[in-house]
Amino acid sequence: MCGRYAFFSPAEAVKRTFALDLMPALSPRYNIAPTQSVPALRVAAEGSRTLVMLHWGLVPRWAKERAIGNRMINARSETVAEKPAYRDAFCHRRCLVLADGWYEWQAAPGGKQPWFVRLRDPRPIAFAGLWERWKDPAGGELLESCTIVTTEASESIRRIHDRMPVVLAEQSWDRWMDPAFSDTAALSKTLGPYEAKELQAWQVSRLVNAPKNEGPKLIEAEGSGTAVGA
DNA sequence: CCAGACGTTGTT
DNA sequence: GTCTGG
DNA sequence: CCAGACGTTGTT
DNA sequence: GTCTGG
Numbered sequence: 001m002c003g004r005y006a007f008f009s010p011a012e013a014v015k016r017t018f019a020l021d022l023m024p025a026l027s028p029r030y031n032i033a034p035t036q037s038v039p040a041l042r043v044a045a046e047g048s049r050t051l052v053m054l055h056w057g058l059v060p061r062w063a064k065e066r067a068i069g070n071r072m073i074n075a076r077s078e079t080v081a082e083k084p085a086y087r088d089a090f091c092h093r094r095c096l097v098l099a100d101g102w103y104e105w106q107a108a109p110g111g112k113q114p115w116f117v118r119l120r121d122p123r124p125i126a127f128a129g130l131w132e133r134w135k136d137p138a139g140g141e142l143l144e145s146c147t148i149v150t151t152e153a154s155e156s157i158r159r160i161h162d163r164m165p166v167v168l169a170e171q172s173w174d175r176w177m178d179p180a181f182s183d184t185a186a187l188s189k190t191l192g193p194y195e196a197k198e199l200q201a202w203q204v205s206r207l208v209n210a211p212k213n214e215g216p217k218l219i220e221a222e223g224s225g226t227a228v229g230a
Numbered sequence: 231c232c233a234g235a236c237g238t239t240g241t242t
Numbered sequence: 243g244t245c246t247g248g
Numbered sequence: 249c250c251a252g253a254c255g256t257t258g259t260t
Numbered sequence: 261g262t263c264t265g266g
Contacts, residue, residue: 001239003249033248034249060236062261070246071237073249084236084262105249107240112250150238163239209250211248235264239249246253 001074002127002148002165004208005102006030006116006219007039009124014098017124018173020049030218032056032099033211034073040129040146041096043177054095058147059134060085066136069145075130077151077166077187086147089130094177096126096168097148101219103208104161104201114208115160116219117201119193120229128166128176128187151188156196156228167192202227 008028015023018041032038037053044050057069075086101118119125128149135142153164168176172191175181193199202221207213221227 001249003239005249031248035246035248058237060261062236067246068236070248074238076238086237088261103249114249147237161239211250231266233264233266236262244254246251248249248251 001104001150001161001163002102003034003073004211005032005099005127005165007032007099007124008216009100014124018049018096018098018126020051023051028216029214030216031208031211031214035070038146039098040131041098041126041173041177042131043174051098052095052144054097054131054144054146056147057145058085058089058130058132059143059145060132061088061134063134064137066134066143066145072145072147074150074165075147077128077149077184080130080149081182081184086130089132089147092179093131093133094179095129095131095146096173096177097129097146099125099127101125102127102165103204104157104164106160111206112209114204114206115201116204116208117157117160117164117199120198120200125193126168126173128168128191149187154189154194154196154199157199157201159228160201167194169193196229200227200229 058072059069105112131146149166169192203223208218
């Protein structure tokens with residue numbers, strides 16, 4: 001699945017990769033956690049790609065309080081078109097959640113062992129996302145939030161975990177953002193990097209477990225001979 | 231009809 | 243154990 | 249996802 | 261808002 005990730009590529013590289021007109025400089029992040037504000041791409045009314053900051057944890061329109069979003073951090077691709085919490089967003093509000101890689105935790109003696117997963121050929125990536133607009137019925141506050149779509153893990157990642165985020169290949173970005181696209185079955189394997197040759201993973205420090213920790217040391221390889229061509 | 235959930239993951 | 247917050 | 253709190257009253 | 265369960 002995807003409950004924690006990193007996004008640290010420089011603004012220039014992100015701007016170029018995603019063909020953005022404007023790209024604000026963002027602090028490099030190595031420990032992005034649910035409830036935080038995360039960078040995402042949307043297609044504006046006139047068709048241009050826009051970078052926006054969205055609250056991670058989709059708050060449905062009918063929610064009475066924003067905390068509902070705390071458990072809406074992921075949406076299963078297999079059921080996203082039908083689930084009441086996501087159905088409407090799936091039909092009308094797609095987005096790309098920008099990242100460089102993500103963390104998976106594996107049960108291990110002495111506690112959870114974190115791994116970092118990214119492309120073997122390192123570059124910024126896009127997770128398939130949905131977004132929603134919510135107005136707090138108590139204070140009237142407006143909030144735009146998002147969730148990350150997940151799928152079954154590819155064979156080689158399954159040694160760590162059985163789910164992973166939907167990583168979209170460049171040629172799939174516009175396809176996903178088009179509401180006419182509804183082939184959820186295709187989300188698992190055919191829209192992006194999925195095979196072992198495209199992904200790699202390695203063990204990292206348990207420092208990443210605490211959301212308050214930050215910095216490039218969180219993705220440094222730790223342990224001996226633990227890297228897998230995931 | 232009204233009340234209550236609306237989600238995913240992992241573990242047992 | 244379970245929920246909330248980051 | 250993991251970490252950390254989980255409660256009330258009264259006083260400062 | 262909409263669906264499920266009682």
